[in-house]
Amino acid sequence: MTFTANRRRLLQFGALASAGLTAAPAFAAQPADRKMGYAIMGLGTYADVILPRFAECRHSRVTALVSGSMEKARRYAAQYGVPDRGLYTYDTFDSIRDNPEVDIVYVILPNGLHHEYTLRAAAAGKHVMCEKPMANTAAEAEAMIAACRAADRKLMIGYRSHFESNNREAIRVARSGELGKLRIVTAETGFNIGDPTQWRLNRALAGGGSMMDIGIYSLQAARYLTGEEPVSVSAVESTDRTDIRFKEVEDTINFLLKFPSGVVADCVSTYGSAHNRYRIVGTGGWLDAEPATAYRGNSLKLWKDGQTAAHPAPDLATNQFSGMLDHLSQCVMTGSEPIVAGEEGLRDMRIIEAIYASAREGRTIIL
Amino acid sequence: MTFTANRRRLLQFGALASAGLTAAPAFAAQPADRKMGYAIMGLGTYADVILPRFAECRHSRVTALVSGSMEKARRYAAQYGVPDRGLYTYDTFDSIRDNPEVDIVYVILPNGLHHEYTLRAAAAGKHVMCEKPMANTAAEAEAMIAACRAADRKLMIGYRSHFESNNREAIRVARSGELGKLRIVTAETGFNIGDPTQWRLNRALAGGGSMMDIGIYSLQAARYLTGEEPVSVSAVESTDRTDIRFKEVEDTINFLLKFPSGVVADCVSTYGSAHNRYRIVGTGGWLDAEPATAYRGNSLKLWKDGQTAAHPAPDLATNQFSGMLDHLSQCVMTGSEPIVAGEEGLRDMRIIEAIYASAREGRTIIL
Numbered sequence: 001m002t003f004t005a006n007r008r009r010l011l012q013f014g015a016l017a018s019a020g021l022t023a024a025p026a027f028a029a030q031p032a033d034r035k036m037g038y039a040i041m042g043l044g045t046y047a048d049v050i051l052p053r054f055a056e057c058r059h060s061r062v063t064a065l066v067s068g069s070m071e072k073a074r075r076y077a078a079q080y081g082v083p084d085r086g087l088y089t090y091d092t093f094d095s096i097r098d099n100p101e102v103d104i105v106y107v108i109l110p111n112g113l114h115h116e117y118t119l120r121a122a123a124a125g126k127h128v129m130c131e132k133p134m135a136n137t138a139a140e141a142e143a144m145i146a147a148c149r150a151a152d153r154k155l156m157i158g159y160r161s162h163f164e165s166n167n168r169e170a171i172r173v174a175r176s177g178e179l180g181k182l183r184i185v186t187a188e189t190g191f192n193i194g195d196p197t198q199w200r201l202n203r204a205l206a207g208g209g210s211m212m213d214i215g216i217y218s219l220q221a222a223r224y225l226t227g228e229e230p231v232s233v234s235a236v237e238s239t240d241r242t243d244i245r246f247k248e249v250e251d252t253i254n255f256l257l258k259f260p261s262g263v264v265a266d267c268v269s270t271y272g273s274a275h276n277r278y279r280i281v282g283t284g285g286w287l288d289a290e291p292a293t294a295y296r297g298n299s300l301k302l303w304k305d306g307q308t309a310a311h312p313a314p315d316l317a318t319n320q321f322s323g324m325l326d327h328l329s330q331c332v333m334t335g336s337e338p339i340v341a342g343e344e345g346l347r348d349m350r351i352i353e354a355i356y357a358s359a360r361e362g363r364t365i366i367l
Numbered sequence: 368m369t370f371t372a373n374r375r376r377l378l379q380f381g382a383l384a385s386a387g388l389t390a391a392p393a394f395a396a397q398p399a400d401r402k403m404g405y406a407i408m409g410l411g412t413y414a415d416v417i418l419p420r421f422a423e424c425r426h427s428r429v430t431a432l433v434s435g436s437m438e439k440a441r442r443y444a445a446q447y448g449v450p451d452r453g454l455y456t457y458d459t460f461d462s463i464r465d466n467p468e469v470d471i472v473y474v475i476l477p478n479g480l481h482h483e484y485t486l487r488a489a490a491a492g493k494h495v496m497c498e499k500p501m502a503n504t505a506a507e508a509e510a511m512i513a514a515c516r517a518a519d520r521k522l523m524i525g526y527r528s529h530f531e532s533n534n535r536e537a538i539r540v541a542r543s544g545e546l547g548k549l550r551i552v553t554a555e556t557g558f559n560i561g562d563p564t565q566w567r568l569n570r571a572l573a574g575g576g577s578m579m580d581i582g583i584y585s586l587q588a589a590r591y592l593t594g595e596e597p598v599s600v601s602a603v604e605s606t607d608r609t610d611i612r613f614k615e616v617e618d619t620i621n622f623l624l625k626f627p628s629g630v631v632a633d634c635v636s637t638y639g640s641a642h643n644r645y646r647i648v649g650t651g652g653w654l655d656a657e658p659a660t661a662y663r664g665n666s667l668k669l670w671k672d673g674q675t676a677a678h679p680a681p682d683l684a685t686n687q688f689s690g691m692l693d694h695l696s697q698c699v700m701t702g703s704e705p706i707v708a709g710e711e712g713l714r715d716m717r718i719i720e721a722i723y724a725s726a727r728e729g730r731t732i733i734l
Contacts, residue, residue: 183619183640186553186633192650234601236623236731238631252550254631256603256621264605264621266553266633273550273648274670281640283559303641362731364603 036329037063037101039086039126041093041117042108043076046131049295050108051080053321059329060322063101066093093117097124103332104129106158110205111212115140122151127332129325131158133216133352134345136207141349145342156328156338157345159220163323166289166298167224169313170280173287173302174225180284182263185225187218187278189293190252190270196245209239209249211352215269217293219348219355221278222257222265230257230265230351232366237359245271255355287311295320403696404430404468406453406493408460408484409475410439413498416662417475418447420688426696427689430468433460460484464491470699471496473525477572478579482507489518494699496692498525500583500719501712503574508716512709523695523705524712526587530690533656533665534591536680537647540654540669541592547651549630552592554585554645556660557619557637563612576606576616578719582636584660586715586722588645589624589632597624597632597718599733604726612638622722654678662687 038060040047054062064086067073073087088096096102105121106129107114115135121128128148134157135141148155161167174182190210199205200213223229235255239246252270259265268275277290285304291297296319302311318326331338354365405427407414421429431453434440440454455463463469472488473496474481482502488495495515501524502508515522528534541549557577566572567580590596602622606613619637626632635642644657652671658664663686669678685693698705721732 180640184555184557184621184635184637184642186555186635188551188553190551232603232729234603234623234729234731236599236601236625236631238625238629240629252629252631254551254623254633256601256623258603258605262605262607262619264603264619264635266621266635268551268553268631268633270551273547273650274653275551275648281642283640286641362599362601364601364729 034333035059035061036103036332037061038129038325039064039066039088039096039102039105040108041066041105041121043067043069043072044108047076047108050106050321050325051076053319053325054080056319056322057326057329058322059333060104060325064088064096064099066090066096066105094120094124096121096126103127104154104328107131110199110202111207112136112205115144118144118155119147122147122153122155125151125153127154127328129156129158129328130342130345132345132348133207133212134342134349136212138346138349138353141342141346145346148342154328154331154338155342156331157340157342158324159340159344160320160324161217161220161293162224162340163316163318163327164293164298164320165313165316166300167293167320168316169311170278170287170289170300171224171227173311174280174282175227178284178304179280179282179286182226182261182280182282184281185222185263185265185278186267186281187221187265187292188268188275189214189217190268190273190275192273193245193271201245201247201249203248206249208352208356209246209251209253210269210271211250211253211355214271215253215255215267216348216352218267218269218278219255219257219351221292222267223347225278225280226259226261226263226265228259228261228263229347230259230367232258232364233351233354233358234364235355235358250359253355253359255358257351401700402426402428403470403699404428405496405692406431406433406455406463406466406469406472407475408433408472408488410434410436410443411475414443414475417473417688417692418443420686420692421447423686423689424693424696425689426700427692431455431463431466433457433463433472461487461491463488463493470494471521471695474498477566477569478574479503479572482511485511485522486514489514489520489522492518492520494521494695496523496525496695497709497712499712499715500574500579501709501716503579505713505716505720508709508713512713515709521695521698521705522709523698524707524709525691526707526711527687527691528584528587528660529591529707530683530685530694531660531665531687532680532683533667534660535683536678537645537654537656537667538591538594540678541647541649542594545651545671546647546649546653549593549628549647549649551648552589552630552632552645553634553648554588554632554659555635555642556581556584557635557640557642559640560612560638568612568614568616570615573616575719575723576613576618576620577636577638578617578620578722581638582620582622582634582722583715583719585634585636585645586622586624586718588659589634590714592645592647593626593628593630593632595626595628595630596714597626597734599625599731600718600721600725601731602722602726617726620722620726622725624718
């Protein structure tokens with residue numbers, strides 16, 4: 001990376017930090033050849049998204065794989081250059097403590113297993129990247145934070161949008177005053193879920209339905225766009241329990257969040273139809289993202305002074321995946337805290353529990 | 368109008384009716400030269416929008432004006448060709464009963480006066496077009512319906528969107544099955560209100576704040592797109608009572624409506640920021656309107672099979688204003704009921720009262 005590129009990157013994140021954002025990711029200078037070793041735990045569809053992105057990382061490499069199937073692990077190992085000594089099953093996982101090539105365990109298991117394997121990774125002396133949602137419950141999330149703290153290990157949640165150029169630009173615009181005083185956020189995330197046998201529709205493994213999986217993006221957007229924590233939540237659930245997919249978990253659960261500044265966020269979470277957008281509206285204009293949190297192709301448009309125009313985000317030196325992976329590596333190397341540490345995941349879990357309670361009890365929950 | 372144009376018009380509305388829409392407006396053949404006489408009551412900013420549209424009407428003309436200022440009335444009379452015998456103040460208004468050139472009184476007064484002047488118009492033997500919101504309260508709306516029924520006079524609410532081509536096309540698409548099973552509506556209406564001394568910010572005259580004036584468009588959209596009546600409402604208010612504009616009425620009041628089919632509508636109503644859009648989302652795609660309910664320039668786009676495209680609405684022979692005005696004229700001439708009669712206004716008033724109660728009490732109100 002040239003000085004110029006590095007400076008641009010620092011400036012981009014620096015500007016965000018000075019606007020009162022979540023702390024800028026650590027980009028302190030590191031030896032160019034120093035890479036933290038990741039163990040990827042769980043070789044499902046999202047691992048297929050993550051694994052190829054290590055090729056774009058500057059400070060992260062894959063040194064281990066954890067799978068229920070050694071045959072599958074060997075196949076992935078051949079593809080991604082992982083040595084045999086880095087292959088584990090869930091039964092042999094605890095011996096990863098003896099593998100000095102592994103610094104970080106990336107837990108990409110079903111939600112209901114995040115708690116157990118984060119604790120086991122910390123007990124094995126490894127730092128942890130844990131996929132969202134952090135856990136099935138806030139109580140589990142608290143235990144995960146405590147375990148990592150006791151083991152003096154970093155814990156980060158895989159909130160990739162915080163490292164994606166359009167989302168970072170949206171945060172910058174929202175907090176810059178360019179939209180005037182912020183008033184309303186609308187955020188919609190959802191898809192029409194298929195296979196009724198998948199773990200996401202199993203309560204023990206998923207912890208809940210659309211809210212845990214996809215509604216959390218709407219919640220995150222409302223929080224990171226405003227930079228505020230909600231003071232109340234009012235939610236409405238709509239689930240057809242005769243639909244074979246929704247025997248155990250909710251389909252649609254929409255919610256209104258009220259923030260201390262007076263901003264209200266209207267959020268959609270659904271497993272019934274396709275949504276991937278948000279808009280933040282101030283007294284002086286709005287910024288609209290659609291798609292907002294896709295793996296690629298995210299797009300912004302800005303309305304001001306009666307005109308709507310495309311609003312291209314400045315390029316970042318990293319994409320959302322390599323940026324996220326390298327961020328934790330750099331936090332480990334420098335001893336700094338991730339911008340989306342376990343505490344950030346816990347905040348979401350507490351709000352999600354309030355959303356469920358509000359829908360169940362038919363009342364506004366004060367947070 | 369040629370036979371072809373007339374037929375196209377009938378077909379357009381006929382197709383809507385057969386899809387289970389609100390009844391098609393009456394377009395029975397009328398003598399081309401027969402026009403109902405309107406008295407425009409209240410010469411404020413919206414009268415300035417309505418008055419020029421009579422030139423485009425086939426069955427409606429202005430024959431009287433009612434104003435607090437005879438000087439203003441005479442100025443408007445000169446501009447719109449209204450004879451001196453058709454000019455009234457609020458004091459002399461009741462004598463309109465003796466004016467055979469007036470068939471319909473269009474009440475464009477502040478909301479708090481709709482009840483009184485609808486009753487006085489009906490007592491004078493005139494049919495009534497009443498601006499939205501129908502009244503300050505559901506009780507007033509009920510009395511207005513009863514008074515017009517007792518006098519055997521028509522009562523219609525000025526819900527212009529029902530006569531606007533994009534909105535009619537949106538209703539057609541929503542109910543055609545083209546979007547699959549309907550799941551979610553998002554509807555946002557709002558603007559950043561100015562002059563703190565205007566009647567819209569006075570509780571006695573306006574009955575409430577943004578909800579009464581502009582939020583009712585979000586509510587209407589949710590109802591006319593789905594063709595359903597909500598079974599519950601959950602609302603959150605956000606008003607800065609230190610803002611001089613909001614001493615008496617609410618700024619933002621957002622609400623979630625749940626419908627019998629399981630559709631949930633997320634609605635924004637605000638006097639704090641600019642919003643004019645809705646989207647209806649089904650299992651198979653969505654239709655987006657932005658602007659959705661402007662005086663002109665409304666625009667639709669459709670997302671299906673992964674592609675977003677502009678969705679032009681078929682031309683109607685009338686615009687939303689002339690269509691609305693002529694509809695009531697034709698109902699009067701044929702004895703049929705308006706598609707947005709007083710009962711439609713009353714439905715909204717009852718839901719609005721539930722929205723206020725929900726926000727005040729912090730609970731979901733079952734309707």
